[in-house]
Amino acid sequence: MVDRGPLLTSAIIFYLSIGAAIFEVLEEPHWRSATDDYKRQKTELLKQFPCLGQEGLDKILQIAELSGGSVLIVTILVPH
Known part of the structure; x- marks a missing residue:
């Protein structure tokens, strides 16, 4: 019987990589928006105080x- 451990491990790593790439594509606009809001609020605080x-x-x-x-x-x- 052929050992399928390396093949299964490769498939799992590939699956996780695809999931991470999809997650990054979906979440990057929200992350950029949150970063911009944080910088804007920080600037407003410095102007206020x-x-x-x-x-x-x-x-x-x-x-x-x-x-x-x-x-x-x-x-x-x-x-x-």
């Missing part, structure tokens, strides 16, 4: 990203 500066905004966004958004929840719930 010019005293913050690019470095300060980047630091705030980095902390928010590392915390998984929990910083935003805490700052809303904690009374000032």
Whole structure:
């Protein structure tokens, strides 16, 4: 009996590659739109709060990203 392991492995890799290519084609416009929205909102924040500066905004966004958004929840719930 012929060993079909390499053939099956090749077929699985081919199948996954085709799926990844289709996913990229379908999702790339949404990714570009989300990236453009993020950059636009970041620019608007810097215009609205010019005293913050690019470095300060980047630091705030980095902390928010590392915390998984929990910083935003805490700052809303904690009374000032």
